[in-house]
Amino acid sequence: MKARKEAKKPRIGVYSMGLKHYWGQFPGLRERMIEYGQFITKKVESFGAEVFFYGLVDCEQEGKKAGEYFNEKNVDLIFAHSATYVTSASVLPVHQICKAPTVVLNLQPTARINYEKTTTGEWLAHCGACPVPEISNAFNRAGIKYRVVNGMLGLDYTPEISMTDEVTCSRPEAIRAWKKIEEWVLAAKVKRNLSGARFGFLGNTYSGMLDMYSDFTMFQGQTGAHLQVLEMCDLDRHLQTVTEEEIKEKRKEIEEFFLISDDVAADPLAQKPTDEQLNWSAKVAVAQEKLVEEFDLDALTYYYHGAPGNHYEDVQGGFIVGHSLLTADGIPCAGEGDLKTCLAMKICDILGKGGSFCEIVTVDYEDGTILLGHDGPFHLEIAKGKPILRGMGLYHGKQGTGVSVEAKVRTGNITNLGCTQTIDGKLKFIITEAESTDGDIMTIGNTQTPVKFKHDPDTYMDEWFAESPTHHFAMSVGHNASLYEKVADLLEIPYVILDK
Incomplete structure (x- = not known):
């Protein structure tokens, strides 16, 4: 039987984190972080959500803009993608302005870096876990509740810029992480429809x-x-x-x-x-x-x-x-x-x-x-x-x-x-x-x-x-x-x- 009423889609905000100083130092890193964020956005959309991708939050000013953007979009949940190192002062304004529940996504793009060839710029594309303790500490002291999903990004291709294999969609660490993310999307669907x-x-x-x-x-x-x-x-x-x-x-x-x-x-x-x-x-x-x-x-x-x-x-x-x-x-x-x-x-x-x-x-x-x-x-x-x-x-x-x-x-x-x-x-x-x-x-x-x-x-x-x-x-x-x-x-x- 077809449902008498169509359920409302949850409204999910997504942004990726980074440090503004990196972009001039490491060509291609900024674009790579945005590409990862776009992948996350499309994946979340596949779970039946309406997704609003802000882009990069890489300084305090962008954090303020992102918080106002998510408020305008009336989001039910924010996925804060820890793409690379970021100062906690950059992301805190997002969540002080927009009070939607927050899930930090620590999704590493590869199972193992190429130790022999990896450069600093390459490593920074894989160090998403680095700022999560700092962010957690800042959120806790600011009275902001947060959740964290740890795992792998789950790409089905390797970006041209990468020095290692990033096809991780079949890895159990990716499957587990995305199951949790999907459940957060569905939980947001319940809240919106109630x-x-x-x-x-x-x-x-x-x-x-x-x-x-x-x-x-x-x-x-x-x-x-x-x-x-x-x-x-x-x-x-x-x-x-x-x-x-x-x-x-x-x-x-x-x-x-x-x-x-x-x-x-x-x-x-x-x-x-x-x-x-x-x-x-x-x-x-x-x-x-x-x-x-x-x-x-x-x-x-x-x-x-x-x-x-x-x-x-x-x-x-x-x-x-x-x-x-x-x-x-x-x-x-x-x-x-x-x-x-x-x-x-x-x-x-x-x-x-x-x-x-x-x-x-x-x-x-x-x-x-x-x-x-x-x-x-x-x-x-x-x-x-x-x-x-x-x-x-x-x-x-x-x-x-x-x-x-x-x-x-x-x-x-x-x-x-x-x-x-x-x-x-x-x-x-x-x-x-x-x-x-x-x-x-x-x-x-x-x-x-x-x-x-x-x-x-x-x-x-x-x-x-x-x-x-x-x-x-x-x-x-x-x-x-x-x-x-x-x-x-x-x-x-x-x-x-x-x-x-």
């Missing part, structure tokens, strides 16, 4: 789930996202406008996307959906789409208890299918009014990693796995096979009946991203890499994925529970701990990585 993102909060939080309660002002203050409080009547207003043709089209979409179950489930409460249930879920799904469009939402968390026999109880009974479709369409939807997990799901979604709504289901001590899932919604794009729709005789712990999704996340590497809140009111990420297996699941109309952690289930849960998590989290595909770590850094959200 800033001003519109999170809908429909209804309320499940009563008594104290871990779910969130401070809306805190949420906007720490993420930059806007929170739009919605009422069930906002959704019902759209429900009254849904046409039979729209229901028919949505029903067709549902039947193409899902497998419709027969009466084969072990649980008598989870059997074949009736036509009435499917049509109602389709109608509600159309209204959910219209609600998202009206309020220009990027994500949605929801819960409505509903008095028995109340019209809104019937409306919320049709939520799961439509919210699952929206989640796969780039609008993550989290149940039970869980705003913090909705944030985790949105981060996973921005990065193209999925982000399925989960909690602990049960432990399989025979297989050494923990079954993780929920009663919906589900991120359909990361499912193993087609998800199954089952008609539910009731929603456990909730009012009403309807259609629910039964599915598992595809087998392989996964990363769970939990978002909790600490005693001081701050958000905190809990990150865990693991493996989803193709183990058995129950036929009860819920999402379930058996997950094997690096440690046994009890040891892992000891670590997990000690971090004061909420009981929900987002499951994403791939091993993404180092990526989520960088997202936390740029958002200034504390984090912990478990089960290392």
Whole structure:
């Protein structure tokens, strides 16, 4: 499915460092430094970023100009390329003027200099590490946070001026460095797309789930996202406008996307959906789409208890299918009014990693796995096979009946991203890499994925529970701990990585 909204590209500033006195002393060195900077720029652009290359910062005046330039371009992140020696006084103004997060790139062009033939000018093209301690010291004393990526430049050619082999694109030192750089770009993408993102909060939080309660002002203050409080009547207003043709089209979409179950489930409460249930879920799904469009939402968390026999109880009974479709369409939807997990799901979604709504289901001590899932919604794009729709005789712990999704996340590497809140009111990420297996699941109309952690289930849960998590989290595909770590850094959200 194509995302409903195209993600905004991160805006990345790049400059290369050097010492102005060198240019007259060593012909060709200045042009060589610029060439390296242009290579970095093109590489960063290939990661889906909008890149603004200032050129060389080689004196205090250029540092001031570069800082103003990056402010004008509203960059999310600056890559400060340590191309050769530079005085720290030259680069400090860049970051005193532009407050964007900074990553210093110490990327050596060659694996080994030509000791027999190397001249001073040649050596200076390979001494990018030399000024990094000085820069680090100056940044620290000036109160400027910085990060450093060390490695190799990764050229696929050797410049004509060079006295050594600079084809290093296949070197592990280059591959590792560029993986880190790409993750910084993606982390900047998350920050840009969260800033001003519109999170809908429909209804309320499940009563008594104290871990779910969130401070809306805190949420906007720490993420930059806007929170739009919605009422069930906002959704019902759209429900009254849904046409039979729209229901028919949505029903067709549902039947193409899902497998419709027969009466084969072990649980008598989870059997074949009736036509009435499917049509109602389709109608509600159309209204959910219209609600998202009206309020220009990027994500949605929801819960409505509903008095028995109340019209809104019937409306919320049709939520799961439509919210699952929206989640796969780039609008993550989290149940039970869980705003913090909705944030985790949105981060996973921005990065193209999925982000399925989960909690602990049960432990399989025979297989050494923990079954993780929920009663919906589900991120359909990361499912193993087609998800199954089952008609539910009731929603456990909730009012009403309807259609629910039964599915598992595809087998392989996964990363769970939990978002909790600490005693001081701050958000905190809990990150865990693991493996989803193709183990058995129950036929009860819920999402379930058996997950094997690096440690046994009890040891892992000891670590997990000690971090004061909420009981929900987002499951994403791939091993993404180092990526989520960088997202936390740029958002200034504390984090912990478990089960290392």
